[in-house]
Amino acid sequence: xxxxxxxxxxxxxxxxxxxxxxxxxxxxxxxxxxxxxxxxxxxxxxxxxxxxxxxxxxxxxxxxxxxxxxxxxxxxxxxxxxxxxxxxxxxxxxxxxxxxxxxxxxxxxxxxxxxxxxxxxxxxxxxxxxxxxxxxxxxxxxxxxxxxxxxxxxxxxxxxxxxxxxxxxxxxxxxxxxxxxxxxxxxxxxxxxxxxxxxxxxxxxxxxxxxxxxxxxxxxxxxxxxxxxxxxxxxxxxxxxxxxxxxxxxxxxxxxxxxxxxxxxxxxxxxxxxxxxxxxxxxxxxx
Amino acid sequence: xxxxxxxxxxxxxxxxxxxxxxxxxxxxxxxxxxxxxxxxxxxxxxxxxxxxxxxxxxxxxxxxxxxxxxxxxxxxxxxxxxxxxxxxxxxxxxxxxxxxxxxxxxxxxxxxxxxxxxxxxxxxxxxxxxxxxxxxxxxxxxxxxxxxxxxxxxxxxxxxxxxxxxxxxxxxxxxxxxxxxxxxxxxxxxxxxxxxxxxxxxxxxxxxxxxxxxxxxxxxxxxxxxxxxx
Amino acid sequence: xxxxxxxxxxxxxxxxxxxxxxxxxxxxxxxxxxxxxxxxxxxxxxxxxxxxxxxxxxxxxxxxxxxxxxxxxxxxxxxxxxxxxxxxxxxxxxxxxxxxxxxxxxxxxxxxxxxxxxxxxxxxxxxxxxxxxxxxxxxxxxxxxxxxxxxxxxxxxxxxxxxxxxxxxxxxxxxxxxxxxxxxxxxxxxxxxxxxxxxxxxxxxxxxxxxxxxxxxxxxxxxxxxxxxxxxxxxxxxxxxxxxxxxxxxxxxxxxxxxxx
Numbered sequence: 120x121x122x123x124x125x126x127x128x129x130x131x132x133x134x135x136x137x138x139x140x141x142x143x144x145x146x147x148x149x150x151x152x153x154x155x156x157x158x159x160x161x162x163x164x165x166x167x168x169x170x171x172x173x174x175x176x177x178x179x180x181x182x183x184x185x186x187x188x189x190x191x192x193x194x195x196x197x198x199x200x201x202x203x204x205x206x207x208x209x210x211x212x213x214x215x216x217x218x219x220x221x222x223x224x225x226x227x228x229x230x231x232x233x234x235x236x237x238x239x240x241x242x243x244x245x246x247x248x249x250x251x252x253x254x255x256x257x258x259x260x261x262x263x264x265x266x267x268x269x270x271x272x273x274x275x276x277x278x279x280x281x282x283x284x285x286x287x288x289x290x291x292x293x294x295x296x297x298x299x300x301x302x303x304x305x306x307x308x309x310x311x312x313x314x315x316x317x318x319x320x321x322x323x324x325x326x327x328x329x330x331x332x333x334x335x336x337x338x339x340x341x342x343x344x345x346x347x348x349x350x351x352x353x354x355x356x357x358x359x360x361x362x363x364x365x366x367x368x369x370x371x372x373x374x375x376x377x378x379x380x381x382x383x384x385x386x387x388x389x390x391x392x393x394x395x396x397x398x399x400x401x402x403x404x405x406x
Numbered sequence: 407x408x409x410x411x412x413x414x415x416x417x418x419x420x421x422x423x424x425x426x427x428x429x430x431x432x433x434x435x436x437x438x439x440x441x442x443x444x445x446x447x448x449x450x451x452x453x454x455x456x457x458x459x460x461x462x463x464x465x466x467x468x469x470x471x472x473x474x475x476x477x478x479x480x481x482x483x484x485x486x487x488x489x490x491x492x493x494x495x496x497x498x499x500x501x502x503x504x505x506x507x508x509x510x511x512x513x514x515x516x517x518x519x520x521x522x523x524x525x526x527x528x529x530x531x532x533x534x535x536x537x538x539x540x541x542x543x544x545x546x547x548x549x550x551x552x553x554x555x556x557x558x559x560x561x562x563x564x565x566x567x568x569x570x571x572x573x574x575x576x577x578x579x580x581x582x583x584x585x586x587x588x589x590x591x592x593x594x595x596x597x598x599x600x601x602x603x604x605x606x607x608x609x610x611x612x613x614x615x616x617x618x619x620x621x622x623x624x625x626x627x628x629x630x631x632x633x634x635x636x
Numbered sequence: 637x638x639x640x641x642x643x644x645x646x647x648x649x650x651x652x653x654x655x656x657x658x659x660x661x662x663x664x665x666x667x668x669x670x671x672x673x674x675x676x677x678x679x680x681x682x683x684x685x686x687x688x689x690x691x692x693x694x695x696x697x698x699x700x701x702x703x704x705x706x707x708x709x710x711x712x713x714x715x716x717x718x719x720x721x722x723x724x725x726x727x728x729x730x731x732x733x734x735x736x737x738x739x740x741x742x743x744x745x746x747x748x749x750x751x752x753x754x755x756x757x758x759x760x761x762x763x764x765x766x767x768x769x770x771x772x773x774x775x776x777x778x779x780x781x782x783x784x785x786x787x788x789x790x791x792x793x794x795x796x797x798x799x800x801x802x803x804x805x806x807x808x809x810x811x812x813x814x815x816x817x818x819x820x821x822x823x824x825x826x827x828x829x830x831x832x833x834x835x836x837x838x839x840x841x842x843x844x845x846x847x848x849x850x851x852x853x854x855x856x857x858x859x860x861x862x863x864x865x866x867x868x869x870x871x872x873x874x875x876x877x878x879x880x881x882x883x884x885x886x887x888x889x890x891x892x893x894x895x896x897x
Binding site for chain 2: 669827828830831834838855859860873874875876877880883884885888889892
């Protein structure tokens with residue numbers, strides 16, 4: 120990426136042309152109007168491969184403005200390659216301020232996590248989605264999955280949870296745990312850990328989901344009920360750890376397990392780097 | 407006897423048309439009339455090929471009559487069987503009219519006792535009582551107890567025939583059609599069957615039957631009907 | 637048990653369907669009454685499967701109507717119903733047993749999940765209850781309960797067919813459509829399934845429409861027969877009457893073609 124693309128006029132503001140952004144915004148509006156419903160959109164080629172967040176970037180590009188503050192996380196971390204390059208990309212093409220602090224950001228593009236710090240009104244969380252269709256692994260035909268959604272025929276989703284209990288004694292799905300949005304559409308929350316599912320429920324922030332390869336956008340407007348599917352006798356549960364974060368001592372955040380030496384010594388640390396760092400810097404946290 | 411008939415046949419005509427042979431028509435029954443009252447046994451007598459079996463099967467709805475009327479007293483009303491809907495015929499068969507033939511059409515894998523109990527179960531009988539009754543009849547007809555739980559497919563001809571008789575007699579049908587019920591039975595078993603059927607008649611069933619020899623027919627204090635009518 | 641109920645479960649009037657210039661079925665009229673098992677027989681290509689699919693709402697006919705007396709909605713024209721309602725009917729009040737069990741089962745999930753799907757589709761959310769019901773149904777179709785968590789891919793052809801039957805009957809449908817349910821199975825396996833179907837139809841008071849080219853199957857399972865030739869019904873009546881005293885030339889030919897055992 121060369122410097123000053125937007126500034127020297129080589130690209131339109133925020134990389135996408137205005138027509139494309141309008142088209143994406145229309146899709147977003149429709150998605151917000153019908154929570155959980157997958158809206159097709161004319162996805163564009165982006166300067167990074169599918170699977171690296173092309174859907175999320177297009178959504179972010181369509182909604183971002185110069186007065187926004189952008190945070191980008193990948194698996195909870197602000198400092199991975201993907202997060203860094205997307206952040207730099209928008210700093211260049213959209214001339215926005217960037218931050219790693221959750222509460223400072225107006226737009227947070229994320230892959231595979233929801234920040235630990237509670238989100239507030241006015242914030243927008245943009246998810247990168249690899250496979251938008253929650254029924255895809257159960258029903259390969261797109262025409263049929265659309266019909267199933269249209270008619271709310273969701274027995275097959277419950278079948279997959281049944282199967283999980285039959286095989287593993289519990290619902291073993293740890294990521295991409297299916298949710299029912301507003302009592303109507305079953306939705307893939309993207310591959311966030313199920314630990315994050317409760318944060319989606321009635322969140323004051325706007326959630327936008329972009330799938331680049333499959334060219335789908337869907338959304339959960341603020342304060343929308345989002346219920347994780349389960350059985351009466353096998354209720355939805357989130358992961359817990361016996362350990363606490365090795366770095367900040369947190370007992371209630373999502374922990375990553377790391378193997379730190381050849382003897383298999385294991386270490387648990389917060390997946391959310393911003394959250395962890397803030398806890399370790401008491402002066403700042405006290406501000 | 408002054409009882410009202412429970413089965414009335416009038417003008418019954420039946421022919422077979424064999425399409426494979428240039429629509430060859432074989433007239434078998436022509437203008438048959440009969441009436442049977444409770445407690446009566448009507449024996450159909452006549453030479454082989456006279457149409458005795460065809461008449462019996464037509465009465466049961468197994469053969470389709472061309473014209474005429476077969477009326478049976480069913481549910482306190484006369485039910486016409488010629489041209490009746492299948493469900494009407496089936497309902498008459500379930501509750502009013504039984505058929506005893508020589509040949510058991512076996513159902514694969516079903517135990518003999520259940521084969522026998524089935525007609526009673528179809529009427530909504532208690533399964534345990536139906537089985538009890540089936541076992542009683544099987545014992546009466548000399549079917550060894552060790553065979554009761556086996557499907558009758560592998561039984562001897564005489565045993566299958568007696569299983570079939572037990573199955574046909576487990577319901578007290580007001581009308582009973584008998585197609586050579588004692589053919590190929592030994593003397594002892596024949597007597598049992600004759601006795602059983604006689605009991606039915608005495609209890610008020612109306613019987614119409616073909617009996618395989620006149621000697622056997624002499625067992626029955628019955629009214630014989632020359633057949634075909636001359 | 638009231639033997640003669642007042643309204644037919646299924647009323648078919650003037651049903652017709654063509655594929656291009658070819659007539660698949662035409663002018664089909666019949667009433668199916670509660671508790672009746674109707675057999676549709678004829679050679680391959682006689683239109684019986686097309687007719688079955690039109691009856692079950694899987695194929696839209698060009699002419700005529702199919703009226704079903706629904707427990708939930710009363711009499712409804714199957715082809716005028718919204719797709720949502722038709723699909724709901726077909727997984728609550730109806731069953732459909734395919735010839736190929738692989739088409740009627742989810743091969744990738746366990747037997748228990750296959751049986752439980754209809755229950756979950758209408759809102760069952762208690763894993764233990766669903767599992768118990770599924771296990772009971774395995775028992776009813778004579779599959780060992782310890783196969784509950786096995787996938788149908790590990791089942792024999794006959795077991796798959798029995799599993800498909802359990803999967804359909806678990807929701808206690810009133811009407812079951814069957815397309816050659818024993819086709820392609822060994823004779824000994826067929827006998828077991830026929831016997832099973834026969835007893836389930838009786839004990840659950842099911843009504844059924846059964847398509848078969850096997851007159852032996854028809855005799856064993858059905859009360860009534862419709863004989864189809866070239867898309868038209870050429871004869872119908874009581875099963876034993878049609879088979880023992882066939883009237884139409886085509887039926888006579890069919891009956892005469894059975895190999896004696």
